[in-house]
Amino acid sequence: MKRIKNMNKSFEKKGLTKKSENISDWYHDVILRAELAEYSDVKGCMIIRPNGYAIWEKTQAVLDAWFKEYDVKNVYFPIFVPMELFEKEKKHVEGFAPELAVVTHAGGEKLAEPLAIRPTSETVITQKFADWIQSHRDLPMKLNQWCNVVRWEKRTYPFLRTSEFLWQEGHTVHKDKDDAMAMVMQALEWYKKYYEEVLAISPYVGLKSENEKFAGADLTYSIELVMPDGKALQAATSHYLGQNFAKGFDVEYLDETGKKQYVHQTSWGLSTRAIGGLILTHGDDSGVVLPPEIAFAQVVIIPINNKDETVQQKALDAANDLAKDLKKHKVRVIVDADYKSSLGTKINNWELKGVPLRLELGAKELEAQEVQAVRRDNFEKSKLKLASATESVVAMLETIQSDLYKKSEALKRSLTVEADGIQDFKRILNEQKAFIRVPWCEDPACEDRVKAETKATSRVFELDRIDENQDYKCFACGKKAHRKWLFAQSY
């Protein structure tokens, strides 16, 4: 127990690591200092603190509203999965068995059958689909749950890979492949929109390879983020499960002609890993940088203390008035009137926590009927007229959001390269990690060899590429390849 406590505290002895010098140390430092999360005594688990959990709540609100518009219904299935259920889909159990946490005792007794803690809920949910679906009139059925899942991991990082994590898992059944694929693409579209418009991150969106797809899926589509160190973060997935689970669990319906058919199924999920992607993408040497759309507070107003109490009170009044007006315009705002801390301490604190815009208001500003604005993303300072401050702030928040997105897009572009053969591929990875776009044969054995030699795996075939069915040679094995894939080392 002591070890962990010391680990959580050790960062206080030194300054914040520079992101450019050691991104991994920086990441751990920032998470602890900005009070986003802490390590737990339980291996690989984390404690999500209010600043981190607020990001998740906002994520839930955004996605859940989209799901509901599309008539997806929220449900809750038990966390326990009888081991025998896993056995019903062969690839699924093979994929998840190594990561299961298992309850063997409960209520003071040994259980007759051990219970796995859900790593994902395809099995328990498909089993109920078999009860609920009789006819084509019951289809489609679209369910989702917000819950915790457990996958026992050897190496863990807060948010990015933890033994327990929070997520949403959508599970739907459809009458045919077309209908199921429309759902798969809709979920992917929601995730893309969330990353682009809420987190201000430009992702790659595409199809996963045979090796990298979900255990039990026919097709897996994924959102891949390019991290500043050139590594990939798989940031959400959407699966076409085909009839694999339907056959294992006998999920059949009577079609319009009275014939029995297996349903076509999908599942799709996004987890608290998104928070890790957000921190890594936008953070800097001063701490977290939150895009306004996701920020728990979009603006912090600091009324400057003054020896003259009348002046100090006037600054506080002006700050409160402005905050009131901003709130009216749906801006999330905090007034930091903690006069016991120095201005420097307060500035450091809000920069660390990533509040997008800081407004300072002292005697000088009052005199000029202005307020000083400082952008968190680029530290740019400007004076705003108090009379029109709300308008200016709203506009600045929009600019910050779009500038962060542009920066993320530029980073993605700068860290994506093409390679000419496996030697060039290896040379690139040795020089600087990156996403490498190469023609590839799509043979799982070829991917295994590339992975063994370079630690890189295929990330996706990008959905918006138009170069399918070209006459390429595989960058790794020289066999025929008809399209280019992105490869990278991944988190």
Place this chain on the structure above:
Amino acid sequence: MKRIKNMNKSFEKKGLTKKSENISDWYHDVILRAELAEYSDVKGCMIIRPNGYAIWEKTQAVLDAWFKEYDVKNVYFPIFVPMELFEKEKKHVEGFAPELAVVTHAGGEKLAEPLAIRPTSETVITQKFADWIQSHRDLPMKLNQWCNVVRWEKRTYPFLRTSEFLWQEGHTVHKDKDDAMAMVMQALEWYKKYYEEVLAISPYVGLKSENEKFAGADLTYSIELVMPDGKALQAATSHYLGQNFAKGFDVEYLDETGKKQYVHQTSWGLSTRAIGGLILTHGDDSGVVLPPEIAFAQVVIIPINNKDETVQQKALDAANDLAKDLKKHKVRVIVDADYKSSLGTKINNWELKGVPLRLELGAKELEAQEVQAVRRDNFEKSKLKLASATESVVAMLETIQSDLYKKSEALKRSLTVEADGIQDFKRILNEQKAFIRVPWCEDPACEDRVKAETKATSRVFELDRIDENQDYKCFACGKKAHRKWLFAQSY
């Protein structure tokens, strides 16, 4: 597996059990038929279906907004609790050890130390309070989490007692008892308000006895509902933990004078059990009755089908127009234009699911520019002018909400009696279960005897009673008693 599937389906063979004839069978029937929940193959766990989960989502929205106004911050702690942590508070481990589910294997290996699945999170959260709290300036710290917990139960009922359930657990630390008690009372006030104003249930609110208080608490306050069969449902609790956990986990702070002090702590929770209380309280022989405030849909409009397609279309148009206007006024409304089902089937379905108000619109109503309204709670029919229908509906929903509350209050009153000694107490319980208000000595051994002889336990000493410090004799043992308590058998 077959057994459970049959259990879930068996009800279809017969009609809905009458509530007055067998409330337990009725309860199970209604939950399955109204698609609120289903049994899972895992002992004591349930599947919460969309109609049931919608009640929980509304509960979350209401309570969470109140918590946030009071500056309670949401967090997430791991589901796993190392066994050694439980040992730190003696009464706590004694109370919960018999109900723990334990993970012994994970990631394909036996764990060095078994992990309990949280039955509640006082231990893991208090441990972190010790890290986070140094000075009086860090106090109060008010945290809450929405999560699943597991308590392995021998006898289970859907919603009322399940091995896994969903809840919120608030955990706060304060500088002194006064401050902590204010929090305990605030939480209790939220729960009371939720039951009264949202679920339209009149509860008893009071203090628990030594025997019935939370394992590890100094004081437990509780919300107790009087079920229609006269049994009690403990429906939310708020605990003053004193310094019990603080001492076990060394949670100390430096007070204003620089002296080390242990913090004073609270915890409080409300779970999916509330949904069970709601169903039992308001339901009738036709199914669920949802108070408008909690209903997933407050109004269902049924346009009546007609051989004349023009008339049918006009009715549908009028229904859609009315729905649109109702939505503008924040009324949750569904238009059921499924012409393939008969009107009778549709009426049965919406009555079963408990939608508070049904509007029917056919040729006759169109002619008269009216709509027929039928209240779910008392089946009262009335005609509303189409031109002012929205206004009428909003008023009727308010009336339904308040009538349901009044009915619940009357039920509570009619099922609360006073007893003159233990023989009278036993006679009452033999005739009809009820809440019995009796002077009681508050001796745990006395309560043990009463429980052994009657299955009844003390529920609460009511907070709004003014008869403390009276000179009574205990109804059971004849010893001195200074106030009256409510006793009942409980779920």
